Amino acid sequence: MPETRSTMFNFGWPLVVALVLLVVVAAVFARLGRTEHAAVIPWAAVRATVQLMILGLILDFAVSRLWAVILFLVAIILTAAQTALSRIITARVGQHVPRRERPRPTAGRRIREILTLTVPVGLMPLILVACLLLAGILDMRGLAVIPVAGILIGHGMAVSALTGRRVHEELRAGRGEVEAALSLGFTDGQARMLVAERAASAALVPTIDTTKTVGMVTIPGAFVGMVLGGATPLEAGIMQLFVIIAILAVATAALTITEYLVVWRLL
Numbered sequence: 001m002p003e004t005r006s007t008m009f010n011f012g013w014p015l016v017v018a019l020v021l022l023v024v025v026a027a028v029f030a031r032l033g034r035t036e037h038a039a040v041i042p043w044a045a046v047r048a049t050v051q052l053m054i055l056g057l058i059l060d061f062a063v064s065r066l067w068a069v070i071l072f073l074v075a076i077i078l079t080a081a082q083t084a085l086s087r088i089i090t091a092r093v094g095q096h097v098p099r100r101e102r103p104r105p106t107a108g109r110r111i112r113e114i115l116t117l118t119v120p121v122g123l124m125p126l127i128l129v130a131c132l133l134l135a136g137i138l139d140m141r142g143l144a145v146i147p148v149a150g151i152l153i154g155h156g157m158a159v160s161a162l163t164g165r166r167v168h169e170e171l172r173a174g175r176g177e178v179e180a181a182l183s184l185g186f187t188d189g190q191a192r193m194l195v196a197e198r199a200a201s202a203a204l205v206p207t208i209d210t211t212k213t214v215g216m217v218t219i220p221g222a223f224v225g226m227v228l229g230g231a232t233p234l235e236a237g238i239m240q241l242f243v244i245i246a247i248l249a250v251a252t253a254a255l256t257i258t259e260y261l262v263v264w265r266l267l
Contacts, residue, residue: 155207192263
């Protein structure tokens with residue numbers, strides 16, 4: 001493999017070896033921690049490799065075609081919703097239940113829940129991207145729209161999955177509280193919300209911490225990339241500030257919508 005240089009990495013066999021070793025390290029620590037993810041980590045790494053290669057080919061084709069950009073965004077949202085749903089299902093049936101013994105939802109129910117999850121995962125990102133395009137802040141090019149939308153959808157997916165998991169777990173643990181509230185005259189939704197709101201607020205903590213520590217603890221890749229690409233630190237900082245605040249808005253919306261979907265028994 002011929003070595004090529006960039007502003008950050010030297011691409012060649014040493015980088016390939018480093019990637020393989022990192023996957024091995026992650027799998028070993030997952031095994032030592034007695035998690036169920038040790039076998040999943042190598043597969044996730046292989047899948048990420050293939051998907052990134054495909055992404056490069058898709059972007060090369062889609063960036064100049066509006067219909068392809070729209071189709072690609074729909075695919076991103078559906079994939080994100082399906083991923084979030086798989087995490088929520090695990091919490092819904094209980095972590096203690098072995099994977100092979102977990103009840104599988106019917107195809108119809110799974111499709112309905114995936115489509116339901118597209119709301120918290122994709123609604124706010126699409127609204128934000130549309131507003132940016134209409135305001136002229138974001139270029140109406142696939143090369144600009146797809147990365148921005150992808151970042152926001154990814155965070156919507158993460159918060160939706162975490163919220164759904166935590167709320168289901170809290171509702172299972174607080175079943176007695178729900179029944180007590182029902183006996184006092186609360187509706188089913190009100191009783192479940194009293195328990196769910198404790199878990200939902202915790203799902204936003206990682207996003208808030210990231211926002212508070214950006215530039216001090218976390219050094220965003222987009223910021224570094226803009227500076228290395230020739231932008232001034234001020235320009236890169238303003239753009240990164242917008243992205244991090246947009247992520248916070250997306251995460252808050254995803255949390256709230258997912259919380260209500262679980263409470264109303266739609267997930």
